[in-house]
Amino acid sequence: MPTKLKPAGASLLRNSNVRSDARVISALTIAGSDSSGGAGIQADLKTFAAFGLHGLSAITAVTAQNMREVVAVHRVPAKQVEQQLSAVFGDFPIAAVKIGMLGSAATISTVARFLREYCKVPIVLDPVLVSSSGTRLLPAHALTVLREELIPLADMLTPNVPEAESLLGRSLITPDDLREAARDLLGLGAKSILLKGGHHEGDPVCDYLVDANRTCVFRHARMPILAHGTGCVLSAAIAAGLARGRTPVAAVRAAEHYLQMALKGAYRAGKGAICALS
16 A cells, blocks of 8 residues: 655654744745856855755746756746745745846846845845846846846845956956956945955956955856856855855855866766756
């Protein structure tokens, strides 16, 4: 005879190590779904789990993609994104929010309005504009809405070099350009900036963390691999650290270490040369 399944929570409540009133810290990702499993919502939830957090999600877009290309993007209506946010904020004590791909000006405005009213926890904003394969994921006209409505709500903005160039409207060539750009990005209203230097040539790779009082440089060796989802993983790991009460500097340091370990364990899953993170 078929085995009779028990309710999912039954064994948990009978486990002597778990109290019925215990709560695991939750973190929320607002981002797009990646069908390859390497970036977006999938990477964020995997990262939250690695930090011992319960991961929540509000999906802004469903992408058809693999490690080599984005085939198609279906943007979730802004109203449905708002309903997802309302559902999770209505039930979970959320300790941090990570924002990735938003996909449209309407969704940016909806998310900004909701978070402004209901969110009192750290927000990490990864301004996903273009996929690693070159597909534009946010229309150019939505940049103004991102700058004016959402970036001022962020506790930390984590652009890579191309994203910083788009936000500032200028090229960034030298290490001094990156330092100056990180400080200039503060003028958009975020409390701190982590400008990631991975798109610059050279070794070591330098990431610049800047706030109103200081600049910290995080250096790490450039690894000879092509990996998918590094920006998603790093920003999700920073949000996880903030959710656990770490300072911004400590959260970035732990996130940088986590990403380096994930890169060292990277593996090939698809047919191409681009790797997935462990």
